[in-house]
Amino acid sequence: MPTEPPWTPSDAVGEALHVLRMNGTFYCRAELRAPWGMALPATPGCLWFHVVTSGSARFEVGDEVVTLAPADVVLVPRGEGHVLRDAEDSRAPDVRSIPHTWHGDRFASIRHGGGGALTTTVCGAVRLEHPMAERLVAMMPDIVHVPVSPLTARLQDTLRLIALEVEETQPGGEAVITRLADVLVVQMLRAWLAHDPAARTGWLGALADPDIGRALALVHADPARDWSVAGLAHELALSRSTFAARFTALVGEPVMTYVTRWRMLVAHDRLRAGDTTVAAVAASLGYRSEAAFSRAFRRVVGTPPGAVRARPRDEEGLLVGA
Template sequence: MPAAPPFPVADPLGEALHVLRMDGVFYCRSELGEPWGMTLPATPGCLWFHVVTSGGCRLTVESGDGGRGTEHVLRPGELALVPHGAGHVLRHAPDAFAPDIRSIPHSMLDGRYALLRHGGDGPVTRMVCGAVRFGHPAARELVERLPGLIRVEPSPRGDRVQDTLRLIAAEIEDGRPGSEAVITRLADVLVIQAVRDRLEQDADARTGWLGALADERIGHALAAVHRAPERAWTVATLAATAAMSRSAFAARFTDLVGEPAMTYVTRWRMHAAVDVLSGGDATVAEVAYRFGYRSEAAFARAFVRVVGEPAGRVRRRAAGRGPAGLEAFATPG
């Protein structure tokens, strides 16, 4: 009988969250006097977040069928995530005029951080909003499992998300030098915390490789692949890592993950290659060698088969590229 694995994956979700490395595309601190409203267009590939630090607003996320969607009231201390980049509207009251945010004048404090003062002379709502994207394809798979809107309401038990929200509110209130840098970093932490909490609470989201990480044996093999995708993995070496027979491992892996082990290894390896190529520094040949391919041509074929486009195109697109529609956000109005 095979020996037990050296250790189980003690924190499967933590293992998965290693791929949630974010690239902040746009951050905005807003001071909004009633009457006010603004429309944020659909930005595929981005996760939007909105933090109300004082005042309040109404958030409407476009429905999948093009309808108006459901309106949600956000109050101080609340966080809303729009994970799939759907178009949405923020405003102080139902049916308030809400122009496209790209048409509203704003001041850029640096290349990605804006200060937006908008609306009338009425009561003021203060918010921090932003758009982030996830470079690793597996991270995008995680985000796709989330619902179209996530709300995190104030909690009397003072959980970590609320602690981070309070820190953001304090930075806005104090206005100390460097507050923009602190707010953007806290916002990134806030998004990860909210995604983690949602995945912990939603059993339906923990499917495929994310759910399989919790299996003592298969999770151990998955973690090994994630940590060293460049290794020359085979079903036999993965089975040994999981302390299982080859046939038992192959059957259990496919059952839990939903695809054969070597198909998964190749796909994860290409995910990692996308991550490296998106940095823009390594050549396709260097990436091919790094991930164990003897020829650039063999790597290129595998890459196209898994990713759906040539590796060179991914590399060329990487430098300075923002998701469609976001470039104008970083242009002063």
């Protein structure tokens, strides 16, 4: 009998969100009075988010401009530099030059601008450090704007809980805020997936497919298993040829190419953590030979596995260079 995955096939996209591992969360609440503006520097490897909770804001990345209203969400998935301001001609100094009031190592508030109309915002930055998360971010556009909707309206409840934790500064508050900020990002990604038809194409569209999504879920759950095209087709009660053709059409690459690529993404993630050996990772992914694993890793990743080192955890200064 086929082995059932630990989640329903139709929720493979939900599983993609479930495994997000976030590191280095920075969170900031801002009270901004016109005229106001601030420029946020490029932060490669970080996903930025901004939510306008009252008033309005002009969001700029390069030549692209988005006007944000209350409960609008904007994401900058790959950390490009960007500008927020109330009007086109308002000065926008580097945000790191604006005084911050710190409420912990990762949480701050700012009051900035002149004496005009008030805008309040919540912004933050996180690093997503799971292979599925990195692939998800790679598929996202440079800017994700999710207008107000029932899903984005729910963000307000999470924002209120974060605000209470910041204001009360009780023991354990920073841990609570960190986890709430993680929830906030997942809610934003969920809103984007529901809002943008482009999010339902390619790999993400394949995750949502009842059959191919289940196949992907099986591979993601157990990358070390001795998968084959025939074996996965059997799990889905499809013919080998039908499954192989549908998989390639939806995912964009053949089944076994994807399986190998996924294993190497997982291997890279484990090696980057710095607490294991190449031989141990090879064995954990079902390779009987370290040499065979190393050849596959170099072919997919472009570097030998021994060259991968733990990525620096520069959790300070995601926003302000503290």
